Amino acid sequence: MSEEALSNIELLKEIAEFLNNETEQCDMLHGALKKLIDGTSFSTGWIFFIEESGKHQLAAYEDLPESLHYNGCELMHNGGCWCVNRFRKGKLTKASNIIECQRIEKAIEENRGNTNHITHHATVPLQSGEEAYGLLNVAAPHKTHFTKDELALLESVAFQIGSAIKRITLTKKEQEIALLAERNRLARDLHDSVNQLLFSLTLTARGGVEMTSDKQVKETFATVQTLAQVALSEMRALIWQLRPNGLENGLVEAVKGYSDMLGLKLAATVEGVISLSSKVEEVLWRISQEALNNCKKHAGVQTVSYLLKDDGSKIALVIVDKGYGFQYDESQPLPSIGIESMKERVKSLGGTFQLESALERGTTLTVKIPY
Template sequence: MTNNHSNIAILKEIAELLNEETEMIPMLNGALSKFLSGTKFETGWIFFIDEKGKSELVVKQNLPDALSYNDCQHLKRGGCWCVSRFRNDELKKASNIIECQRIEGAIEANDGDHNDITHHATVPLQSGQERFGILNVASRNTVRFTDEELDLLESVAFQMGSAIKRIYLTNEQQEIALVQERNRLARDLHDSVNQLLFSVTLTARAGIEMTEQEELKETFKDIQQLTQEALTEMRALIWQLRPKGLESGLIEAIKVYAEMMNLQLSVNVAGVIQLPSRVEETLFRIAQEALNNVRKHSGVTQVQIFINITATDVLLVVKDAGQGFNVDAIDDIPSIGIQSIKDRSQAVGGTADWVSEIGKGTELLVRLPY
């Protein structure tokens, strides 16, 4: 391997990069690239592994054709000793992997040159008691790496783990700041615009009672009705900014919002709702937008919601028997609501699809992984 002086230089360069980067994947890509270019390790890949043991290939560098074939299908599928050891909390330090079923599977499939990559070393990525995933590295014609090489790998993994923790903490702080800003905006809307609209409603009601002229009465009635609709919209907006009902559970929050929209809602749930907070809020926001669309465009007040939770994803279906629309022209429909649902779904790796015909109602199907 390299001498101690060059090892220290590599670790220093990687530490500087890790401290400067603020985005997770570019940070890990840059650190792995520096590590490979400054050592005898030639290729590497990183799995993130969640609390349920689900692994995700997030970073890869210099993979041979056999491992990169078809979007790295051989690295993502089949048995894996290092991932299994990590899941069982048995992977404590940098280790040689004597047999890698995934590499062996790639070689046997003969889907490209494996560049004499037959074995790899692995190390957990962690910070204190928090574990994030594993870093794997390999070199041509190398079955075992030396203790010095494994020590260097462990040092880099320690640096990466600390940087991953820092970014998670930064994102958490940003999320807290976002919630605080939403709450401030909700308060401002309630204290200013909401109160102003309420005052206009009272003024219009007084105007109706004070005048005897029928035309003026009708004008005041129109003002009162429009202002009342604006009040409903404003309360819904405030609720979207600060969904207090979500604290009592997703289903209760959706029901309260539907009631606020004067919609008659039936909810059917299959499975146990134990979702990550980001997925739960995304689901709630999408349900809000879907209910808004029903209220504004369907021409009906009855709506059905179905939620089906499996081990890997959650399916949300929002169904009404309203006037429907032409799904083939969905990309041409200037609907902020539809685009918002698409964007929110895609932001968490999910999908959103509509089934609808003119006069035959609308069905929204949203699938989110978690």
């Protein structure tokens, strides 16, 4: 066995050990890519994730030349190229030599900086079984052709990364199931203990009001009753958030139940045939909760408009209230942690978040999530 072959085996072993110990996808991609670049003659590499819709995302990179790193890796985030287009069409199934890199060509045309003498790159799909996640690309200065051994090494590394992605994905699904079970347990415990205690406290305070003739004592019991009722309402809202009754009957029914619990009237409209994955449904449910809570606390209205629309490629959620509104400038930081949380949830699924509000003109929340 040649020295190069032995070196490749050692590298594959090192990468495999690293991948087996890593639990965070982002760290895993960056670490594996760095080990590959450091252990070979390749000088740079990058990983694209490609969604079913065909949209690509720069998931990791190592030692990109100035021209590709320019302006926040703009050329890597935007536009098409041969390898991504071939992957989208299902025609890229093994490690391949790329004749020319269109992103490098564009960088040269637009004088975006040093290319480190890179003009070509090799590409290999990241996959595990029948599941394909994206592409692993590598390049080196003045290199216009990659040998069979180099392509074989890339295929082995890509297979390892693909398997690690699947493992981490399955682990996260298991964690989500465990988290849901824990939420259900906590919701039951809160309902059976704290919720019942608060209800009992409300009844006791009400009885105290009726039993005493002392005005000051009566007012004290009345205050306790009011506080207990507020706490009971907050506890019921918390239980709903932990375990939404009715979500098994669909998102809209769950939101209607939640709005009833808050004392709001929901004017709900559904357009199109709505069929949501559990992940999308969970995000829309949490966003609906936060939006309705804000309406209850700040809008000063009793009726909220709720539209759920399927346009064939995206699910659109539009929540409108005609309440007090607030001064909102989209160029400034979002005004609350709750709204920031909604935005992050939508972003995690590749969706868009839009908030429109003005004093005395109400608030409109628009969310669009691809599926």
